[in-house]
Amino acid sequence: MTDFSATSGEPIIKVDKKDRIFVTTPFGLSTTISMLWRSDDGGRSYLPLGPPVLRDAVAGPGGGDSDVDFDDKDRVYFIDLWAGCVTVAVSEDGGNTFPSDRTSYVSCVSGETQG
Numbered sequence: 676m677t678d679f680s681a682t683s684g685e686p687i688i689k690v691d692k693k694d695r696i697f698v699t700t701p702f703g704l705s706t707t708i709s710m711l712w713r714s715d716d717g718g719r720s721y722l723p724l725g726p727p728v729l730r731d732a733v734a735g736p737g738g739g740d741s742d743v744d745f746d747d748k749d750r751v752y753f754i755d756l757w758a759g760c761v762t763v764a765v766s767e768d769g770g771n772t773f774p775s776d777r778t779s780y781v782s783c784v785s786g787e788t789q790g
Contacts, residue, residue: 685700685701685740686698686699686700687699687700687741687742687743689743689744689745691745691749691751692745692749693749693769694717695713695714695715695769696713696714696717696718696721697711697712697713697743697751697770698711698712698713698714698721699711699712699741699742699743699753700741701740701741701755702726708726708755709726709740709741709753709755710723710725710726710741711723711724711725711726711741711743711753711770712724713769713770724770724771724773740755740756741753741754741755741756742754748767749767749769750765750766750767751765751766751769751770752764752765753765753766753770753773
């Protein structure tokens with residue numbers, strides 16, 4: 676249990692090369708967010724990293740499926756999916772921050788989308 680106040684399901688759990696444990700889970704379509712936590716002590720405690728991607732439910736809701744991954748430069752990638760919308764946020768400080776200039780609304784598909 677990472678957070679008693681955030682009831683959700685379908686967690687994804689991954690460990691980076693520094694043995695930090697990252698847990699992400701969709702918080703629900705009505706909230707439009709997915710959550711992320713990190714443990715630096717083998718899972719004994721978790722630091723809430725919040726929802727790395729905040730969206731307007733009309734422009735592109737979230738909270739459907741989420742995932743987290745890492746690269747060789749210790750960047751943390753957070754991915755959030757809802758139906759036709761996929762967003763990616765990147766952190767270069769172990770997940771402490773996900774700057775808005777490193778957030779990409781990769782694809783939102785609607786009836787008005789072409790291509």
